[in-house]
Amino acid sequence: MNRNSILLLSFIIVLGCASAPAGEPVAGGRDRSGAEVYAALCTLCHGADGKLGLSGAKDLTASALSPEEMRKIILDGKGGMAPYRNVLTAGEVDAVVAHVRGLRNTE
Numbered sequence: 536m537n538r539n540s541i542l543l544l545s546f547i548i549v550l551g552c553a554s555a556p557a558g559e560p561v562a563g564g565r566d567r568s569g570a571e572v573y574a575a576l577c578t579l580c581h582g583a584d585g586k587l588g589l590s591g592a593k594d595l596t597a598s599a600l601s602p603e604e605m606r607k608i609i610l611d612g613k614g615g616m617a618p619y620r621n622v623l624t625a626g627e628v629d630a631v632v633a634h635v636r637g638l639r640n641t642e
Contacts (some may be wrong), residue, residue: 541552556571566626569634576619577631596640605632 585595612618
């Protein structure tokens, strides 16, 4: 792969991880589950298992953050992660926190 291709690919990855696409409404107006939100907004950088670490994303399986700290990062963003305050409902944020906490290593 040449240098220009690598730069373009890096730019696309960073742009994808830093963008905050609006959530799609679910039929019946219900909040999406944590797994649904995570799959739509988080897997590109964190990976389906939480370990991908693309563009500086943290390994979620090793996270020692409290639920409150996780909520703050989801709502306000951090580093290359976009804020999702205007994208997710409070229920969806709580559901994502629960999903991410379920990814953690329990060893």
